[in-house]
Amino acid sequence: MGSKNYSLVLILGLLALIGPTHAQLKLGFYARSCPKAEKIILKYIHDHIPTTPSLAAALLRLHFHDCFIRGCDASVLVNSTKTNAAEKSAVPNFTLRGFEFIDILKSLVEAECPGVVSCADIVALTARDSVQAIGGPFWNVPTGRRDGVISNATEALFGLPAPFHNLTTLLTTFANVGLDTNDLVVLSGGHTIGLSHCSTISTRLFNFTGNGGQDPALDRVYATNLKSHRCKSINDNTTLIEMDPGSRNNFDVGYYKQLVKRRGLFTSDDSLLDSSVTRSIINQQLQSPQKFFIEFGKSMEKMGRINVLTGRQGQIRKHCAIINS
Structure with a gap:
């Protein structure tokens, strides 16, 4: 009986160590589950951003506005419904652009690996790759984010830095x-x-x-x-x-x-x-x-690491603008 209890405690201890490690963001998170994902995103960006460079700023801003509210969970992409005013409907987000661009990237990645790559990771990767496509810096984007299931306009109204702030x-x-x-x-x-x-x-x-x-x-x-x-x-x-x-x-x-x-x-x-x-x-x-x-x-x-959802938190949305039912 004692040996069984010891084994159980040992197993639980190992799981406790493995769990947090597995749930962290890491470079190449999709190396096995969707190895072409980042290349698909990068190619589409390099094919389109050089001819529409102003979109790079919009996609960078989209990432910024996403991360400041509930962390980098793609909550800024969610459409409002009859029962919920989402972040998109908050005044600071009225002028956000790039939603269609993200939707296209999501569809391309979904065609390659259905239900694997999060919208939150697509937003983070797109911001980096778009900035680099117009001659800006490269930075590491560890992946493994999950998509949030809450998007609230009031939080965006009061949580974002504003142009009139001191x-x-x-x-x-x-x-x-x-x-x-x-x-x-x-x-x-x-x-x-x-x-x-x-x-x-x-x-x-x-x-x-x-x-x-x-x-x-x-x-x-x-x-x-x-x-x-x-x-x-x-x-x-x-x-x-x-x-x-x-x-x-x-x-x-x-x-x-x-x-x-x-x-x-x-x-x-x-x-x-x-x-x-x-x-x-x-x-x-x-x-x-x-x-x-x-x-x-x-x-x-x-x-890009602000309050990310990982592991079994959140979900992988099928469509970035709609929370899975």
């Missing part, structure tokens, strides 16, 4: 998901690619005090140019503007060059100059573009 709020929002000051400054460098709407900066240009006027922290020449040629009205909700003027399809340190000239588009961008610590990190990126690439990759890999 430095204190940004640091708190990042800390809430396990990211630090360096991650904040380095990941903000992703604004070196892509576009935004005039509506995100209209208050800074036309009504910063509540009684008119522009943000005195914003470079006057830059502000005048925006008001004269791009964002001519506080009610402009359609015009698109470059995040990094003249370099929006090139992943480089252009964002930081604009930032130190007080030409950061958002209040959240400009706030990175409000601390000697964050200014120092900015200067480090400017002094070494290679360092920026390395640091960006490290922070992206770190972000």
